[in-house]
Amino acid sequence: MVDFLTYFPQALTPIxxxxxxLGVIGGLFLGATPGLSPTMAVALLxxxxxxxxxxxxxxxxxxxxxxxxxxxxxxxxxxNIPGAPxxxxxxxxxxxxxxxxxxxxxxxxxFISSLVGGLFxxxxxxxxxxxxxxxxxxxxxxxMFWIAVFGISVMAGLTSGSVLKGLIGGMFGxxxxxxxxxxxxxxxxxxxxxVLTGGVAIVPALIGLFAIPQVFSLMETAHKVTSDVExxxxxxxxxxxxxxxxxxxKALSIGSVVGSIIGVxxxxxxxxxxxxxxxxxxxxxxxxxSFGTGNPEGVAAAESANNAMVGPSLIPLLTLSVPGSPTxxxxxxxxxxxxxxxxxxxxxxxxxxxxxxxxxxxxxxxxMCIFGIMMARYSHSVMKVPDLEMAAxxxxxxxxxxxxxxxxxxxxxVMFALGTIMYIGRKVGFSAAPVVLGIILGVIAEDNFLKGKxxxxxxxxxxxxxxxxxxNVIIIALCVVxxxxxxxxxxxxxxxxxxxxKAKEAGS
Amino acid sequence: MKGKSFLTRLAAVALAVALMLACxxxxxxxxxxxxxxxxxxxYSPGGATDFQARLVTMMAGDDKYxxxxIVIINxxxxxxxxxxxxxxQKGSKDGYTLASYNxxxxxxQSIVYPTKYDxxxxxxxxxWGADPAVLIVPKDSPFNNVKDFVAYAKKNPGKITLSGAxxxxxxxxxxxQLMKAAGIKLTYIPEKGGVPAMQSVISGKVxxxxxxxxxxxxxxDRLKILAIADLERHEFLPKVPTFKEDGIDVDNSSVNxxxxxxxxxxxxxxxxxxxxxxxxxxxxxxxxxxxxxxxxPEKVMTRDQVIKMFxxxxxxxxxxxxxxxxxx
Numbered sequence: 001m002v003d004f005l006t007y008f009p010q011a012l013t014p015i016x017x018x019x020x021x022l023g024v025i026g027g028l029f030l031g032a033t034p035g036l037s038p039t040m041a042v043a044l045l046x047x048x049x050x051x052x053x054x055x056x057x058x059x060x061x062x063x064x065x066x067x068x069x070x071x072x073x074x075x076x077x078x079x080n081i082p083g084a085p086x087x088x089x090x091x092x093x094x095x096x097x098x099x100x101x102x103x104x105x106x107x108x109x110x111f112i113s114s115l116v117g118g119l120f121x122x123x124x125x126x127x128x129x130x131x132x133x134x135x136x137x138x139x140x141x142x143x144m145f146w147i148a149v150f151g152i153s154v155m156a157g158l159t160s161g162s163v164l165k166g167l168i169g170g171m172f173g174x175x176x177x178x179x180x181x182x183x184x185x186x187x188x189x190x191x192x193x194x195v196l197t198g199g200v201a202i203v204p205a206l207i208g209l210f211a212i213p214q215v216f217s218l219m220e221t222a223h224k225v226t227s228d229v230e231x232x233x234x235x236x237x238x239x240x241x242x243x244x245x246x247x248x249x250k251a252l253s254i255g256s257v258v259g260s261i262i263g264v265x266x267x268x269x270x271x272x273x274x275x276x277x278x279x280x281x282x283x284x285x286x287x288x289x290s291f292g293t294g295n296p297e298g299v300a301a302a303e304s305a306n307n308a309m310v311g312p313s314l315i316p317l318l319t320l321s322v323p324g325s326p327t328x329x330x331x332x333x334x335x336x337x338x339x340x341x342x343x344x345x346x347x348x349x350x351x352x353x354x355x356x357x358x359x360x361x362x363x364x365x366x367x368m369c370i371f372g373i374m375m376a377r378y379s380h381s382v383m384k385v386p387d388l389e390m391a392a393x394x395x396x397x398x399x400x401x402x403x404x405x406x407x408x409x410x411x412x413x414v415m416f417a418l419g420t421i422m423y424i425g426r427k428v429g430f431s432a433a434p435v436v437l438g439i440i441l442g443v444i445a446e447d448n449f450l451k452g453k454x455x456x457x458x459x460x461x462x463x464x465x466x467x468x469x470x471x472n473v474i475i476i477a478l479c480v481v482x483x484x485x486x487x488x489x490x491x492x493x494x495x496x497x498x499x500x501x502k503a504k505e506a507g508s
Numbered sequence: 509m510k511g512k513s514f515l516t517r518l519a520a521v522a523l524a525v526a527l528m529l530a531c532x533x534x535x536x537x538x539x540x541x542x543x544x545x546x547x548x549x550x551y552s553p554g555g556a557t558d559f560q561a562r563l564v565t566m567m568a569g570d571d572k573y574x575x576x577x578i579v580i581i582n583x584x585x586x587x588x589x590x591x592x593x594x595x596x597q598k599g600s601k602d603g604y605t606l607a608s609y610n611x612x613x614x615x616x617q618s619i620v621y622p623t624k625y626d627x628x629x630x631x632x633x634x635x636w637g638a639d640p641a642v643l644i645v646p647k648d649s650p651f652n653n654v655k656d657f658v659a660y661a662k663k664n665p666g667k668i669t670l671s672g673a674x675x676x677x678x679x680x681x682x683x684x685q686l687m688k689a690a691g692i693k694l695t696y697i698p699e700k701g702g703v704p705a706m707q708s709v710i711s712g713k714v715x716x717x718x719x720x721x722x723x724x725x726x727x728x729d730r731l732k733i734l735a736i737a738d739l740e741r742h743e744f745l746p747k748v749p750t751f752k753e754d755g756i757d758v759d760n761s762s763v764n765x766x767x768x769x770x771x772x773x774x775x776x777x778x779x780x781x782x783x784x785x786x787x788x789x790x791x792x793x794x795x796x797x798x799x800x801x802x803x804x805p806e807k808v809m810t811r812d813q814v815i816k817m818f819x820x821x822x823x824x825x826x827x828x829x830x831x832x833x834x835x836x
Contacts, residue, residue, distance in 0.1 A: 022795075039553055039554075040553070043553035043554070043558075043562075043580075043582075046559075046562060047562050047563075050563075050566050050794075050798065099751060101638070135713040137707075137710065139640070139711075140708070140711060140713035143714065180586070180590075181585060181586030181589065181590070183700055184674075184675070184698050185675060185698070186586045186587055186589065186617075186621065186674075186675050186676075197585075197586075197590055197591040197593065198583070198586075198594075199583040199585060199590075266704075266707060272577075320707075320710065320727075320730065321553065321706075321723075321726055321727055322703065322706070322707045322710070323703065325769050326552070326554065327552070328554075329553070329554030329555070329703065330553050330554040331554075332554060332559075333554060333558075333562070334560040335803075336559065336801075336802035336803070337559075337563060337798050337801065337802050338801065339801030339802065341726045341803065342726070343726070343727070343729060343730075344729070406581055406582060406583045407546070407581050408583070447700060451697055451699065454669070454695060454697050455669050455695075455697060455713065455714060456666050457695070458666055458668075458669055458695045459667075459669075
């Protein structure tokens with residue numbers, strides 16, 4: 001901490017500040033573009049830092065990382081397409097808010113919550129790096145498997161209304177995740193068409209599942225004179241929103257804590273942080289039914305979680321050279337080219353550079369919030385775009401975003417196919433979030449189960465390997481509680497609805 | 509009016525394309541490259557291959573070299589198979605699509621799996637790096653040298669778990685060689701890349717691992733490095749012995765060579781141009797300095813040397829992998 005304060009002023013040199021501001025503004029735009037995930041954005045920028053001073057280069061990468069994570073929420077809220085997997089949970093309530101004419105408020109919520117979560121994550125990182133690095137190494141195959149199972153148990157709660165439909169959607173996602181070559185033994189599975197050899201990548205799936213049904217339903221209603229909602233700039237709501245937002249202590253603290261925990265676990269990544277936090281906040285809420293219909297608490301939970309993840313995900317990276325998220329893996333390259341090897345040396349011999357980097361991450365949180373709020377003022381103009389034009393624009397963005405991931409038209413075909421299936425699914429009450437979660441978690445679960453089984457077979461046996469050890473037991477208990485609670489609340493709601501129906505009958 | 513002008517423009521574009529096709533290859537080689545060149549990296553962003561590929565191509569835009577930047581496109585999946593299959597089947601053959609290669613990975617895969625590629629479908633350009641595999645164990649492991657390790661494995665066949673970056677990558681080949689040469693049985697755990705494989709060893713989730721020398725070098729405070737699978741000791745780790753010094757016949761066949769290829773069918777002019785420019789670019793002072801700073805062992809080889817190396821590895825791996833199949 002003393003070191004941190006000693007080196008803090010170094011982040012404030014004019015050149016570093018300029019790079020920081022440009023990085024944040026650029027990152028917000030990059031993040032808002034569907035398909036350009038934080039990982040891609042940072043990977044694209046790493047070569048630019050070759051020619052910079054080490055500290056300046058890292059300031060740029062850190063600023064872009066922070067801003068793209070938050071920027072992904074812009075498209076999630078305004079056009080219902082998550083800019084990156086981390087923003088899935090944001091759109092569940094963010095987009096309904098925007099449709100009710102509260103886009104600006106939703107975005108304010110998003111950036112303020114990101115700031116709160118981000119700062120929390122940074123504080124955790126600055127104070128607790130050594131013990132958390134130890135904990136992060138405790139996560140082996142069995143623990144990661146149970147983490148994935150826990151994520152899957154969250155799926156049940158994600159579809160408001162039906163646990164069963166949530167689970168079926170999740171199963172569909174799990175099935176999709178096994179398409180392509182198996183991760184360990186490279187056996188081809190379900191590759192009945194050439195475009196599926198690479199499996200279904202997460203970003204095309206994400207865009208397809210969210211954007212394409214959106215396009216279809218925009219076209220369905222385009223001929224009608226729809227909303228009587230007026231989309232005007234909401235003036236003078238900034239201070240009110242800040243006050244209101246900070247009042248949601250529960251949502252913000254659950255989001256920040258969950259995000260930080262997930263960040264420390266290597267390989268889990270921010271994509272699940274938002275969803276798990278969202279689910280927890282919903283479970284603790286007094287009226288869970290309001291989630292999914294434009295409850296600002298949902299936005300607060302999701303965004304505080306995915307930005308809280310940023311700081312802690314750097315802990316295993318900086319101390320053990322084990323990146324906690326895909327983006328952190330790319331950042332590792334940014335460190336290495338300047339001869340900065342992660343480990344204790346980073347904090348001793350290269351302390352000046354390292355702490356400048358950390359300080360700039362803190363500053364980037366503030367810059368992200370300020371510039372994000374400035375951009376949010378113009379959000380109503382996006383909402384004003386007529387449905388037909390919107391449908392066309394979203395289609396273009398969807399194709400562009402999907403293609404740009406790996407310059408592959410195969411991905412575009414996969415994207416459209418999944419999108420069409422999802423459109424039909426949505427008609428009968430399925431939602432996209434559990435499917436995406438299935439696709440993300442399926443890979444983690446399968447990979448770690450196989451790895452764990454191989455290790456267990458040489459040692460104590462599969463059952464003992466997966467069911468003993470305190471971390472395993474804790475995570476299993478969390479899974480049980482999560483599923484149990486979903487079933488319990490579903491049953492309670494069902495009873496309530498029945499009682500209401502009876503009361504109505506009796507009354508009439 | 510608008511429609512008409514659009515059609516006219518479309519016709520103009522079509523005409524231009526037709527002209528370009530008609531003029532064909534000779535015209536292209538002359539001005540080549542007149543637009544950015546893309547390079548397929550068959551692993552995800554952030555891995556050692558991706559990182560080094562970005563590093564060694566950073567000077568491509570300089571007029572001394574290509575005069576055009578190289579854009580990295582990641583196509584990960586199935587240990588590189590997805591990207592290389594795409595490269596030979598769907599990549600353009602006009603010299604604007606290159607790919608990075610990893611030996612022995614792609615050669616071993618082409619022997620074991622029905623891949624669309626093998627050494628005959630690639631036109632080597634140049635090699636930029638060579639990363640030997642090293643045998644690592646956790647810091648608190650009871651094994652202090654290869655002898656301990658082999659003695660334990662002999663008494664407890666299959667009980668030592670050993671991680672590596674995937675199936676039929678250099679680490680796997682090294683493990684196969686070690687098992688064959690020392691007459692032991694190990695349980696190989698294929699992971700999704702070198703970083704998770706390294707993590708499993710550091711945290712003690714597996715008992716040992718083969719990993720890149722460069723990554724082990726950076727983590728040496730948190731590991732014990734028992735031996736290096738190469739012909740000589742390495743300048744980065746002068747204290748680590750080779751397997752041969754311990755009397756175990758493991759040679760340099762698992763060394764991970766990284767370089768650049770064009771697809772078969774690229775014009776001779778393009779191949780000649782790149783084969784001349786790339787080794788110079790890899791030897792650029794700036795590139796060398798960055799490679800060294802990041803702990804990435806560089807080894808620049810020309811097209812002819814790479815062709816020879818491909819052939820040697822092919823012959824050796826066919827033997828090694830056939831032996832193993834027979835045992836089953």
